[in-house]
Amino acid sequence: MSNYNLDPALAAYVAESAMFACTEQDMSARRHAFAEACAYFTRERPAGLKIEDGEVNGIAIRIYSPARPAPEKGWPTVLYFHGGGWSMGSHTTHDWFAFGICRRVNVAVVALNYRLAPEHPFPAPLEDGLEVWKALRRGDFPQLNRECLAVAGDSAGGSLAAGLCLALRDAQQPQPDRQVLAYPVLSAKTHFASMRLYADAPMLTTAGLLASLEGFLPTESLKNDPRAMPLEADDLSGLAPAFIGVAEYDPLFDHGAMYAQRLKAAGNPVSLYVGEGLVHASLRALGVSQVEGFYNAMSDSLQDMVWRYSQYHP
Template sequence: MNLTEASPLSEGMRAFIRTAASFQSASDDWPSRRAAFARQCAYFTRPAKRALVVTDQRIGGVMTRCYRPAALAPERGWPVLVFFHGGGWSTGSHTTHDWFAHALIERAGLAVLAIDYRLAPEASFPAPLDDGLAVWHALSGAGLPLDPARRAVAGDSAGGTLAAALCIALRERREAQPLAQALLYPVLSADETFASVAEHAHAPMLTARGLAASIALYAPNERDRHAPLAMPLECDDFSRLAPALIVAAMEDVLRDQGIEYAARLRQAGGHVELYRGHGLVHAALRATELDEVAQCYDRLARFLAQRGVAHSREPQ
């Protein structure tokens, strides 16, 4: 995508893209690349507008970060959104997505629990999903003021893959579904024939080549790229999955995957809401101060409140 005057992106979004691109890795090794990603996320993290309690601890043997309002918790604890961070399955941690928790808790009364799942290439599929399931199953014994009966799952980009896969895994185990799933410009397929792959092959923040490289790290065994728990659009059965909000960034190589997943869930009789993020690129949710991004957070907060996973709260 050329950021010309004809671009569908706002000047604020174009400025976000230019700034994000300035966080280059000092070298091509994984520690340097992960450090650059962490610096970028930290730069776009604005101070929380609501007083928070932030706790880092192991749950189910996996490090997590819990963000919750500093206010008195409800009698049964805060409803909780279990969150899988993005970063191509190879960068990011439980500490990199403060910006997401700050923006969401500003709008809704709930806790956000971020998972520090193992990263590729050191740990490929199914290790990150296994870590998420370990946290999910151990949450009720974590000693935090959370209400396990009111929990949802969410993830951005590669984290969206894991959030969707967690719902499929729970269904396969005949366990209760989350009250909701929120998939934010998720990776759902390794199929390169979607129209958006060609249309946005050179889009900012995520190119078609970059997507293919990330998938190859996460699922180095090509057979796994056809497994529903690795790539959820490979499912044969989309029924009995948690009510979903799917955010499709319209200027994103992943746009059509999200739209297709919404259609499959709807055809299977599920509750699904598709948010078409016009003017959004991949990773745009880091630009929390932009109006077009704020509208997306508002929609997410309303969805969670409607599904019983958050207390409604007007933006400050």
Template sequence: MARRYPMSDAMQAFVARTQAFTEPDPSPAAQRAAYQRMALAFTPSRPPGLRISELCLDRLPSVRLYRPVGSPPDAGWPTLLYLHGGGWILGGLDSHDFICAELAAELGALVVAVDYRLAPEHPYPAALHDCLAVWRRLYDNTLGEPVDRARLLVIGDSAGGNLAAALCLSLRDAGEPLPCGQVLIYPVLGDADTSARALCADAPLLSRADLEACLSAYLPHAGDRRDPLALPLRADHLRGLPRAFIAVAEFDPLRDDGALYRDRLREAGVAVDYFAGAGLVHGCLRGRDIPEVAELRGVLLETLRRWLC
């Protein structure tokens, strides 16, 4: 018997509206089309006062840039590299457009969204390599907008949270400059049988079976799941990583991934702000008129303002 999750009325309505776009055809093309329809249904008008452009980079993924209209600060824009969720299989520039636009408008920052390659056609490490390539272009100031390197961070949700954490690990291990912070929103960080995977096995919007299907598509080869750049909780140590903001959702099989990563970062001497996500479900960042999500959004923006000031 499926577990009943004590969600608020507003969250239940969000879940029901999202589930209305469920697509029975399991093919990636059909699932991507359904995900896109769902994302667009939740997309409000972009906030005013933004300049938005796209770049198709030679041998790199397309990127979309969001920044306030007007001249940049003398030191360059405070900048966020945004890595979208979707289980490494779904999503793109349009699915998270409103989130990126809102961040740019609220923070007065440049936001760069990455249209990284998707699994199963492009399994690990393709998406990570794409994100790293864009990061390096961004750090080198070759995307056409001046960037303040001292206020340059990475943010991702779900699979994008995985990629953000892996990006930081990869840069650290290569001895390259690190972001000033990493923001991980209900991230995928491991594959262990945690209590959350058992308690939230049939959670709304992301079940344990859904999660396993995503992991299998992204990490199809024997040994992939032992690679810390695929699953950052596999890292031998987390010393030397940038400060983190980690947000999880209560009704999510991934809940313990974020908590475990928080604990390991703190043990390694890394500062962590943690949001426990009471009443939240996976993928809820796109929800509107939900008090629990508004709280998450408020804490996230407050943290980012503090980091970027």
């Protein structure tokens, strides 16, 4: 592996993560190891946060919201797609992400248990996300604001969050008020410089990324579908204002950076955050100063969404 200049606290996180490495090909074993890693790095629930489990047409969800009476129109809400290479994780494994956001912003986070590849390749996960999105828009949950809605995702979840925005636009449906993408996967192509420069980076290698893509997008036509890989879209106009965060030492660095550039060129408001010294999946390393900066930037974007909504809906 190349010599990556990691902060000692982040290097310790990478070393601890190695305890959960699974070399078995058996998917159930890999999923178990991933869930164990997520649980290991999840801190205690923030004070004043309520967690409720529910479902939308058989799709399990977990709702995180302030444990006090909701505003008249409900809490501003973030629909969250978890990472895990589209093949691992659930609505329960990424408490740490919701905790990181809810510590900083008075919003609700709705995590969904989308179907996993390779048993359920694209478009199944996106269809599940759209189903939950429609329920939020309908106002099926009175404690959640059906008008002030964002979508977010990390890694593989970032591709689904961005794909949801494209699917809604193409269906002539209203956009989210914000899309928040953390080190997202946005193309199945291999020509990106970062995929060569950081091919052996900690936490995600280029080979590992390509293996995950094969399970999610088993045919060439799917790999070129913009709803699956948004960088393949010819037209990126008319999409939600975006926050895109990338990690410096990550094969996916160029995915996020290029998407930010193209979104901006198409006339969309975009904020690109570069997590200097960070690696893929570092958002689990709560307490590391650079990671806290990443959360602060994401939360500032969501707080801006809430503020803008309040100006037009006093």
